[in-house]
Amino acid sequence: MTTFGNTFSGGPDCSICPSSRPAFFRLDPEKIRFPPGVVRRLDAVPEPGPDEVDEAKRSTLKLALIGGMLALGTAGVASFLRFAVPPPAGSATYPRVQLLYSDGTPVLASSYRYASTSTDLIVFNYPLDNEPNLLLNLPGPAPGGIGPTQSLVAFSAVCQHLGCIPPFISYYPPGACGTFNGGRAFIHCVCHGSTYNPAVSAPGGGAAIITGPTVSPLPQVILVWDQTTDQVFAAGEVGPAVKGHSSTLVGGNVVFNPVTAEAPQIPTQQCPV
Ligand code: FES
Structure with missing residues (x-):
């Protein structure tokens, strides 16, 4: 299975959970x-005769x-x-990039195509081309949320436990798993069961942990809403470094403006136990 440039060959077990994501180097x-060699000048000496071997x-x-x-x-x-x-690839600063749908249409905050009940995976790479993020429309206002209802948010799609990525980490709408998280929306990684709360910021930033084994919150992308044009931009990230990167800005190639959100895909979902 190929997802956003990453290839999977097995089910949701640890063999598909890279602990680090290789950077691409070009020599x-x-x-x-x-x-260059070193040339030294020597004093001239008489050539030995053919029989005068020293x-x-x-x-x-x-x-x-x-x-x-x-x-x-x-x-x-x-x-x-x-x-x-x-030296490791990366960037010194966060770029500001506009978000587009996969058909090239700009993402507009007031008319985002996906409802808070949708489980479709809308993923864009930022700030590096090997750092996928989930673009979510939550049921209500959330920390860092933008748009008319302050509900459009984006979080790293790289699980902070061992690095599983979509379709194994995904968004669960309200009520998707009964009363888990009080019936509210959450992000869940089926590789080993980590869950994150996109409506609650952890100290230092990022989606708060609901259940382990992760011990690190999920980094959050800073979204910016241009209220004049209704367009949406990514302009930074808060929380811990993306899993597998020493810094969120190191370990890949910086994306160019604009970036495209991949076409919707069906996530691999299973309620936490
Ligand atoms: S990689 Fe282990 S829970 Fe996500």
Whole structure:
């Protein structure tokens, strides 16, 4: 199964829960070079005759040649390693990007296409191209919510436990699982059962934890509403670093403006026990 550029081959067990998400590196062959050789000038000496072979000088030259090759080899390996392990990709600041639907139409806050009862997965990558987020329309006002009812929010779609992503982590509308979370909406990861409350901010930001095994809240994307045009932008993130990243801004390529929310997909849902 391929979802947002990620391939799954099994069901919701730990084998599909990468603890880290690899960054993509590109080596610049122009930078992988060995240093130039060193040329030394020697005093001129008479050429030995064909029968005048100086064994001592020959041995000295052999040793010098071997030493030079070793020095060049060491320097070459060091130079190669320096360029073969590039600095981690990322960004110094959060970009401001407009959100579009997959058909190219701008997301408008006052007429968001998906009701608070919809379980369709609307996912966009931000701020890096390997950091998916859920775009949700909650039943009512929520911390960080935008739009006329302050209900449009976005959270990381990378579970903070071991990194499961959609379709295994998804939104559960009010009443989807009886009285769980008091019958209110929640976010649930079926890999190991972590649940998050999108209507409650944890200290430091992010969706508060309802149940573990996660010990970290779900990072929240800062959405900005342009009330003149009704358009929606992503402009930052609060809470802990996205799972698998040392910093939310490090470990991938920064997205370009605008970003597209992927077409709706059916989540893998199962009520928490
Ligand atoms: S990865 Fe374990 S609960 Fe989500």
